[in-house]
Amino acid sequence: MKTEIKQYKPSVTSAQQIAERARALITAAVPDGIRPEPLALALRVCLSASPKLAECSLASIFAAVYQIAALGLIPGDSRGLAYLIPYGKTCQLIVGYRGLIQLAVGSGGAVSIRAGVVAKGDEFEWEEGLEIGRAHV
Numbered sequence: 001m002k003t004e005i006k007q008y009k010p011s012v013t014s015a016q017q018i019a020e021r022a023r024a025l026i027t028a029a030v031p032d033g034i035r036p037e038p039l040a041l042a043l044r045v046c047l048s049a050s051p052k053l054a055e056c057s058l059a060s061i062f063a064a065v066y067q068i069a070a071l072g073l074i075p076g077d078s079r080g081l082a083y084l085i086p087y088g089k090t091c092q093l094i095v096g097y098r099g100l101i102q103l104a105v106g107s108g109g110a111v112s113i114r115a116g117v118v119a120k121g122d123e124f125e126w127e128e129g130l131e132i133g134r135a136h137v
Contacts, residue, residue, distance in 0.1 A: 018054065019044035022065050029069035039069055046076045046084050053084055056091035064093040072106075073099050 019040055026036040026043075043065060047054045053061075064084055068075055073082040073095065081099035085092045095103070097115070104110040118124050 016044060018047055018058065018061060021058070022062055025062055025066055026069045029066045031070070031072050034072050036069070038074055039065070042074045042076055043084075049076070050084075050086065052086040053091060055089065056086050057089050060089070060091040064091045067093050071095070071099075071103060073102070 022043055023036065023040050026039050030036050030039065061084075068082055068084075071082070075082045075084045075093075079098055080096040081102060082096055083094045085094050101113050101115070104113060
């Protein structure tokens with residue numbers, strides 16, 4: 001009896017087909033001045049990199065793609081702006097903290113944003129005014 005071990009290989013054709021079907025949606029959703037091709041390519045890369053994402057319903061993938069296109073973000077790139085995450089058969093858009101910062105600054109609603117790390121259990125003080133600062137106590 002011959003036992004054959006099959007190595008998993010993501011279905012590139014499936015990822016390509018989903019990305020191609022989403023292209024028209026992406027083109028319609030992206031804000032003016034933003035090219036749809038980088039988002040279409042990023043979607044294809046995300047689908048190829050995460051086999052579980054390709055198992056999500058097309059409706060949820062298209063909904064997440066529409067949302068991310070309307071926001072003008074790119075999923076799965078090295079900047080961590082946004083992520084497409086499979087939850088069972090549903091594709092969920094998660095905007096990263098860097099994406100939230102980009103959206104806030106890009107909207108004109110924020111002049112500046114300062115971020116820092118405070119771990120669980122840390123005590124800290126925050127001061128606003130002419131000299132903004134924080135200090136761990």
